[in-house]
Structure formats: C-alpha cells, structure tokens
Amino acid sequence: MKLILDTHIWIWSLEDAKRLGSRVQRELRDPGNELWLSPISTWEALVLNAKGRLRLRGDLDQWVAEATAKFREAPLTHDIVVEAQQLSLTNPDPADRFIAATAKLLHLTLVTADTKLLGLGEISTLANR
Numbered sequence: 001m002k003l004i005l006d007t008h009i010w011i012w013s014l015e016d017a018k019r020l021g022s023r024v025q026r027e028l029r030d031p032g033n034e035l036w037l038s039p040i041s042t043w044e045a046l047v048l049n050a051k052g053r054l055r056l057r058g059d060l061d062q063w064v065a066e067a068t069a070k071f072r073e074a075p076l077t078h079d080i081v082v083e084a085q086q087l088s089l090t091n092p093d094p095a096d097r098f099i100a101a102t103a104k105l106l107h108l109t110l111v112t113a114d115t116k117l118l119g120l121g122e123i124s125t126l127a128n129r
Contacts, residue, residue: 001027001030001032001033001034001109002033002034002036002106002107002108003027003028003033003034003035003036003108003109003110003111003126004036004037004038004074004099004102004103004106004109004110004111005035005036005037005041005071005111006041006096006110006111006112006113006114006117007040007041007044007045007095007099008112008113008114009024009111009112009113009128010037010041010045010067010071011045011054013028014067019128020128021127021128021129023126023129024111024126027111027126034072035070035071035072036071036072036073036102036106036108037068037071037072037073037074038074038076038099038102039073039074039076040076040095040098040099040102041095041099042067042068043095044095046060046064074102074106074108075102076102077105079105080098080101080102080105081098081101083104083105084097084098084100084101085097087100087104087120087122088120089116089117091116091117096114096116096117100117100120100122103123103124103125104122104123107124108124109124109125109126110123110124111125111126111128112125112126112127112128113127113128113129
C-alpha cells in the first residue's frame, strides 16, 4: 500500500505514537508499504513550531532531515495545485487541500483522523481509529 500521512498523523508517529490506532500503527510498520510525506506537512510543522503549538527539538534543519528520512517526498506540482482548488471539500484549509490532491493524483491512501477528509470518495483514505 502507498500511504501519505496527514500532518497530524506524521507528528503523532514521531511524538505521541499512542494516539495512532492499531491498524495505522501496523500499516506504518509494514515494510511492504511505501510511506509518503508532502512538503506541505513539513511547512505546517514549522508554522506550528513558530506559533508555539508544537515544540520541535534542536536545529530545525536537522529535525526536518531526521523526521522525514523514512518517507518518500511527494512532489508539489502545478497539477496538484489545480486539483487542490477543484476538490469538493468544505474545508478551506489549503494544507488539507494540497495533501488530499496529492493523494488523489499520485494514487496514494491518505492516513488521517480528520473527518472532513474521510469518505470523500475522491481519494482513498485510512482512518485513524
């Protein structure tokens, strides 16, 4: 399975794995699965850190390198940007739109706990339950 992690799932996997459901934990550990991450998630983590809502330890360059090391980097392309705008989401959050559009166009399964992204029908999702 090709999985792209929503930002909160990625952060939880790094900082608070007990918040992940047993199925999500199992899929993240499965060496047969590809794990993907959007650079939008890195941007979100850095923004949350700057606002004091997330505490990233040490040098930010080093943190990003270590936190993203086991993931394939999803591209952010013009096609993804256009798709993000066209998705039928009620959620105006641009980060969610970019990540969902990435999942759709790259045929990835989005791992999320965000109920606004689950069950859209446009993208494959794996719920954190």
